Each structure stands twice: as structure tokens, then as C-alpha cells.
Amino acid sequence: MTTFTFWQNSVSIHQAPLVRALSDLGVNVRVVTTRGLASGRRELGWGLPDYGGAELHIEPSEREIGVLIERSRNDNAHIFSGIDSYAELNSIRPRLIAAGGGPLVAVSEPWDPRGCARKVRNALAPMIRRRAIRDYDMFLACGDLAMRQLRRMVNDPKLVHDFGYFVNPSRLLSAPQTNEVPIITFAGELSPRKDPLMILRALSTLADVPWKLNFVGDGPLRSVLKVEAQKYGLTDRTRFWGAVEHARVREVIAVSDLLILPSRFDGWGxxxxxxxxxxxxxxxxxxVGAKTLVRGTLQGGVFEVGRWRDLARLISLELDAVSDQSRKQNLQAWANECITAEVAARYLIRLLATNSTETAVAPWKYRTDSKGMGQP
Incomplete structure (x- = not known):
């Protein structure tokens, strides 16, 4: 029986769907997380995500890790979160190799390339990470930037494959919903890195068309955003939800007409x-790493980071398209074929079952027409 062990730094709601899908497809899955659910998320009422039939080990002791290494050394794959980002996992990897375990696979988001210090660090990354890189047999890159960075670092670029994070439909709506006024949503931390201020600036140029705006999340820019909304005369059209439980976030998104993520940098999103x-x-x-999922106008649009006028233009186009009743169904059909957890699980099984240097096209990168619809 095929067995995969995931070595993760923490419990993750965005990795659990993939694990659950692998288990549902008959893969024996073991998940080892060196930390449990973050305290901030517990305070919001978050519980452990559903890992399905996977064998779950949260915060194991050193002795328990030794037992798990011995039990898992003959597994078909050991999948690590990050290349060398987490000290706890860095200590496990050489022990696993010494025990004869393998192959080893690293799932890696890109490194933030902004600023002089980061540019120097990224330039030195191949030298700094050379030893860790040699430990791995395959790399799963989360987004196009991660693909470019990793392919510059490894000896054989064919060892690097497209990957990401995957979720399933929320199933919160029994039937399509039409809003009287288009609803635009931002969901995430209200922080400079996420740059929610850009949304208000862009929308201030579209005050003559109907829309409502949700900010779902909290952070250091909340009071600033309220002041800016007042300055632009948008207070009555803007709602601040604060930090809410994840299921509620999914519900707000599901009934929206557009989601915007204008981050200065986001490893995935x-x-x-x-x-x-x-x-x-x-x-x-x-x-934003997950921009790779935007294959055409069906999925939405991508603007050059920091350019609020380009964002405003894309928002205007999306507001004009709200009346297209077939778009939601077409987008859901594309997502079901290309980016659900089950689709990603089948793709991962295919990658790990064959020679890792073989070319495999990620499902979300299947050839598409100009609108982003999949083609055979």
C-alpha cells in the first residue's frame, strides 16, 4: 500500500484537505506536526482541521519522533514543509536519512525578494541552502516565483514541480445568489504586507458605481483604514468584520461577487x-503566489504590485461582468476540474509514482483559452 508521511511545522487548515483527499483515494497517510494549533486561532474558536483517515501525531516527544522515523523509513515519500525553514524539521531530516528513509520531498513557498537585505539573502540562498537541498529528491514549488527561485538553486531543474495549497468548495450555498449591490471582499490580516489600503484608494475612483466592501480580518491598519474610508466618503459602503472563525470567513467569501488580495508579498494566499x-x-x-491560478478572465485578473490605478481598472471590469449569470457556474466547473484537493491529490500521486524528472503539467496549468477555460 502506498504510504506518505507529511512532516509539518504546525497544524494547517490549508494542508488538511490535501491529506484528507489522499486518504480518501486509498493512500496511507501519516501527518507529524511539531506544533499544534496556534493559540490565536484557538481563541477564535478554531478546532483541529479534518485530516480524514490520516494517522495524526501532534507535538510528539523526541522518543516518539524516533519511533515514527523507524516506522516510516520505508514509506513511498516523506513530504516536508519548507526546505530548511523550521529548526524542528531540520533536526528530523538527517535522522530520517541516516535511518535509510526516503525519498524526501520539500514543499516550498517563495522567499520574499523585496528590499536590499532580502536581495542579498536570496542571492546567497543557493550557497546557504546547498546542503539542505542535496537531501531532497523532489521539490514542490508554491507559485511561479518559487519555481524560478528553486530551479536556480537545484542541480536538475526537472526535479522542481508546480504545487500549492488546496481547498474544497464550502458547499455553503444551496443555490447561486444574486446580490442587489455587488459585494467586494478582502479577507486577511489588515497589515502593510497585505496592503488593504490600496483597495480603498482604487475604489475611491469608482464611487459613482454601486458596490459594497467587506474587510474580514483584523490587524494594525484597521484604524487607518477606517480613517481612509471616511476621507474618501466610503464609510457607509465599507464593513469591518474583525477577526472571525474560519467557517464564517468562507461564508462571507462565498456570497461575494469579487475577492481582492493586493499583497505586497504573499507566499501563496x-x-x-x-x-x-x-x-x-x-x-x-x-x-501573490496563488496568482498562478488566475489563468484568464474567467478567474479574474492580476495587476502589477503597487499600481492602484491598474487595480481600479480591473475592479471596474469585474463590476461590469457581475451580470453574467453563467460565470459562477463556469468558474466552479473549472475549479472542480483543476484546483480542488482531490485533483491536487491525484496530481501528487502521479508525480510521486513516476520518475520525478518526468514532465508533468499541473492541472491548473492545462492549456486554456483566452478566458481561462480548460482545453483537452
């Missing part, structure tokens, strides 16, 4: 997945 699988188009900045 699973909120884009959450919108797309529920048939909600998205707009993302060019520095």
Missing part, C-alpha cells in the same frame, strides 16, 4: 483558492 472553488472571481497582485 489560499484565500484565492477559497474564492475560486466557490465560483467567486479574484484580483491579485503580481506578488
Amino acid at each position: 489560499a484565500v484565492l483558492n477559497e474564492a475560486l472553488v466557490d465560483g467567486v472571481p479574484v484580483i491579485a497582485s503580481s506578488m
Whole structure:
């Protein structure tokens, strides 16, 4: 029986769907997380995500890790979160290799390339990470930037494959909903890195058309955003939800007409997945890893990071398209074929069952027409 062991730094709601899908497809899955659910998320009422039939080990002791290494050394694959980002996992990897375990696979988001210090660090990354890189037999890159970075670092670029994070439809709506006024949603931390201020600036140029705006989440920019909304005369059209439980976030997104993620940098941005699988188009900045899912106008649009006028233009196009009743169903159909957890699980099984240097096209990168619809 095929067996995969996931070595993760923490419990993750955005990795659990993939694990659950693998288990449902008959793969024996073991998940080892060195940390449990973050305290902040517990305070919001979050519980452990559903890992399905996977064997779950949360915060195991050193002795228990030794037992798990021995039990798992003959597994078909050991899948690590990050290349060398987490000290706890860095200590496990050489012990697993010494025990004869393998092959080893690294799932890696991109490194933030912004700023002089980061540029120097990224330039030195191949040298710094050379030893860790040699430990792995395959790399799963989350987004196009991660693909470019990793392919510059490894000896054989064919060892690097497209990957990401995956979720399933929320199933919160029994029937398509039509809003009287288009609803635009931002979901995430209200922080400079996520740059929610850009949304208000862009929407201030579209005050003559109907829309409502949701900010779902909390963070250091909340008070600033309220001041800016007042300055632009948008207070009555803007709602601040604060931090809410994840299921409620999914519900707000599912009934929206558009989701925007304008981040200055986002390693992935699973909120884009959450919108797309529920048939909600998205707009993302060019520095969001999950922008790779935006294959055409069906999925939404991508603007150059920091350019609020380009964002405003895309929002205007999306507001014009709200009346297209077939778009939601077409988008959901594409998502079901290309980016659900089950689709990703089948893709991962195919990658790990064959020679890792073979070319495999990620499902979301199947050839598409100009609108982003999949082609055979």
C-alpha cells in the first residue's frame, strides 16, 4: 500500500484537505506536526482541521519522533514543509536519512525578494541552502516565483514541480445568489504586507458605481483604514468584520461577487483558492503566489504590485461582468476540474509514482483559452 508521511511545522487548515483527499483515494497517510494549533486561532474558536483517515501525531516527544522515523523509513515519500525553514524539521531530516528513509520531498513557498537585505539573502540562498537541498529528491514549488527561485538553486531543474495549497468548495450555498449591490471582499490580516489600503484608494475612483466592501480580518491598519474610508466618503459602503472563525470567513467569501488580495508579498494566499472553488472571481497582485491560478478572465485578473490605478481598472471590469449569470457556474466547473484537493491529490500521486524528472503539467496549468477555460 502506498504510504506518505507529511512532516509539518504546525497544524494547517490549508494542508488538511490535501491529506484528507489522499486518504480518501486509498493512500496511507501519516501527518507529524511539531506544533499544534496556534493559540490565536484557538481563541477564535478554531478546532483541529479534518485530516480524514490520516494517522495524526501532534507535538510528539523526541522518543516518539524516533519511533515514527523507524516506522516510516520505508514509506513511498516523506513530504516536508519548507526546505530548511523550521529548526524542528531540520533536526528530523538527517535522522530520517541516516535511518535509510526516503525519498524526501520539500514543499516550498517563495522567499520574499523585496528590499536590499532580502536581495542579498536570496542571492546567497543557493550557497546557504546547498546542503539542505542535496537531501531532497523532489521539490514542490508554491507559485511561479518559487519555481524560478528553486530551479536556480537545484542541480536538475526537472526535479522542481508546480504545487500549492488546496481547498474544497464550502458547499455553503444551496443555490447561486444574486446580490442587489455587488459585494467586494478582502479577507486577511489588515497589515502593510497585505496592503488593504490600496483597495480603498482604487475604489475611491469608482464611487459613482454601486458596490459594497467587506474587510474580514483584523490587524494594525484597521484604524487607518477606517480613517481612509471616511476621507474618501466610503464609510457607509465599507464593513469591518474583525477577526472571525474560519467557517464564517468562507461564508462571507462565498456570497461575494469579487475577492481582492493586493499583497505586497504573499507566499501563496489560499484565500484565492477559497474564492475560486466557490465560483467567486479574484484580483491579485503580481506578488501573490496563488496568482498562478488566475489563468484568464474567467478567474479574474492580476495587476502589477503597487499600481492602484491598474487595480481600479480591473475592479471596474469585474463590476461590469457581475451580470453574467453563467460565470459562477463556469468558474466552479473549472475549479472542480483543476484546483480542488482531490485533483491536487491525484496530481501528487502521479508525480510521486513516476520518475520525478518526468514532465508533468499541473492541472491548473492545462492549456486554456483566452478566458481561462480548460482545453483537452
